[in-house]
Amino acid sequence: MQEFQSISVYRFFLVLEVGNFRVALGKVRAVRLYRRSAKRVPAYKDYIANHKIRRSVVTVRFASLSDVPEMDKASCIKRYSIIEKIPKR
Secondary structure, eight states: OHHHHHHHHHHHHHSGGGHHHHHHHHHHHHHHHHHHHHHHOHHHHHHHHHTTOOGGGOOTTTOOGGGSOOOOIIIIITTSOTGGGSOOO
């Protein structure tokens, strides 16, 4: 019975009319993660400040990948220590 329910849920989300819902839900989750990381992770907070991005600009309604600076190994991974990458509670 459990397997049948999971297949039904899977098929439900593949229906074309639900496609926009999936995109919107993904956008909400991405913006939520961005805002939480910008608030709690010291290295990411500094990274965003150095790229002059205002956290308030990225909202669910107006979110775009161009609003978030691109990260690469040299500019983020190697620049900050492991301690700075740990989220604060």
